Amino acid sequence: MSDASPDLEVSMGKLNRAYDQLRDQMSKIIVGQSEVIEQLLIAMFSKGHVLLEGVPGLAKTLMISTLAKTLKLNFARIQFTPDLMPADITGTDVLQENRETGQREFRFIQGPLFHNVILADEINRTPPKTQAAMLEAMQERQVTVGQVRHVLSDPFFVLATQNPIEQEGTYPLPEAQQDRFMFKVDVKYPTYEEEKQIAKATTSTHVAEVEPVLTGEEVIELQQIVRQVPVSDHVVDYALALVRQTRITQPGVPEFVNEWLSWGAGPRAVQFLLLGGKARALLYGRSHVSTEDVAALALPVLRHRIVTNFSAESEGITTDKVVDRLVKETPAKEGELTADPRLAAIFKA
Numbered sequence: 001m002s003d004a005s006p007d008l009e010v011s012m013g014k015l016n017r018a019y020d021q022l023r024d025q026m027s028k029i030i031v032g033q034s035e036v037i038e039q040l041l042i043a044m045f046s047k048g049h050v051l052l053e054g055v056p057g058l059a060k061t062l063m064i065s066t067l068a069k070t071l072k073l074n075f076a077r078i079q080f081t082p083d084l085m086p087a088d089i090t091g092t093d094v095l096q097e098n099r100e101t102g103q104r105e106f107r108f109i110q111g112p113l114f115h116n117v118i119l120a121d122e123i124n125r126t127p128p129k130t131q132a133a134m135l136e137a138m139q140e141r142q143v144t145v146g147q148v149r150h151v152l153s154d155p156f157f158v159l160a161t162q163n164p165i166e167q168e169g170t171y172p173l174p175e176a177q178q179d180r181f182m183f184k185v186d187v188k189y190p191t192y193e194e195e196k197q198i199a200k201a202t203t204s205t206h207v208a209e210v211e212p213v214l215t216g217e218e219v220i221e222l223q224q225i226v227r228q229v230p231v232s233d234h235v236v237d238y239a240l241a242l243v244r245q246t247r248i249t250q251p252g253v254p255e256f257v258n259e260w261l262s263w264g265a266g267p268r269a270v271q272f273l274l275l276g277g278k279a280r281a282l283l284y285g286r287s288h289v290s291t292e293d294v295a296a297l298a299l300p301v302l303r304h305r306i307v308t309n310f311s312a313e314s315e316g317i318t319t320d321k322v323v324d325r326l327v328k329e330t331p332a333k334e335g336e337l338t339a340d341p342r343l344a345a346i347f348k349a
Helices: 006-027 034-045 060-069 086-090 128-140 192-202 216-227 233-244 255-260 267-283 293-295 297-301 310-314 320-330 334-339 341-348
Strands: 049-053 075-079 091-097 104-110 117-121 144-145 148-151 157-162 181-186 262-263
Touching: 006 060, 006 157, 006 216, 006 255, 006 267, 034 049, 034 060, 034 086, 034 157, 034 181, 034 267, 049 060, 060 075, 060 157, 086 091, 086 128, 091 144, 104 117, 104 148, 128 144, 128 157, 128 341, 181 267, 181 297, 192 216, 216 267, 233 297, 233 320, 233 334, 233 341, 255 310, 255 320, 262 297, 267 293, 267 297, 297 320, 334 341
Parallel strands: 049 157, 049 181, 075 117, 117 157
Antiparallel strands: 091 104, 144 148
């Protein structure tokens, strides 16, 4: 921290305090899931969207709604169903009569996407047409109705959930839309002690109250602070090495990647690794990004950006196992990274 400028040290203090306050408020409702909560907050401070996947009953929806309560922002929950249409989420033009002139004119009625925090519950249950409307909102931060573009409010987060078990009647998210999510977070079962605490808390008369911590202006300020964190060329090279090694048939790609993957990650993965690394560094009280920050976020950033082939699936190889192996086999030290003869081909390609 001593190497940081005075302004950055003050900014680090603001973000650290905000992080601690948000985590404390969420812990009143959510038991455990500290890693998931950390990744949600990193994405929020990095101006990214999050896709949460887990079996029913793991408090995915509750976690998102609780996060929304800790922010002084508008919140909307959209329950995605097979009959949901784009106009149901973007809004629509309604013909109304002007009482002053007596003439009829169209008036735009805003949909739920015009809130700051959007919970897209079971996003994979809606048809591609509605998913495309979500894609425009997530990437362009605007919606188009007819010939008119409507800019969404800032800050704007989409926090989506999907159930990995029941796939009947679902519409798997296209790779292009999955790529818009900064993180894909895997929500796991609680430990024995955590589940015991959940059982006791949810079957009593006690009702915990969550207090708002940040305003929209403060969230935007913290997002700007994150982008001010410097990143060394070595850390950028490390992030590039991880991502470029997922691209099959390219020079320097490991043999297990060519054997198990049918598609690799694009440039957006590098951007999110570095942005997330900046936010994580500040949360841990550091004014610079390390390779440890990038490695810690490799799974949520890459697991939905690489596609395993039939050979991998038949062997029980998941994208998580591929990413874990990549992190283990990629040198993190500066001298070792640049001296690796195989990775030399990665940097020259």
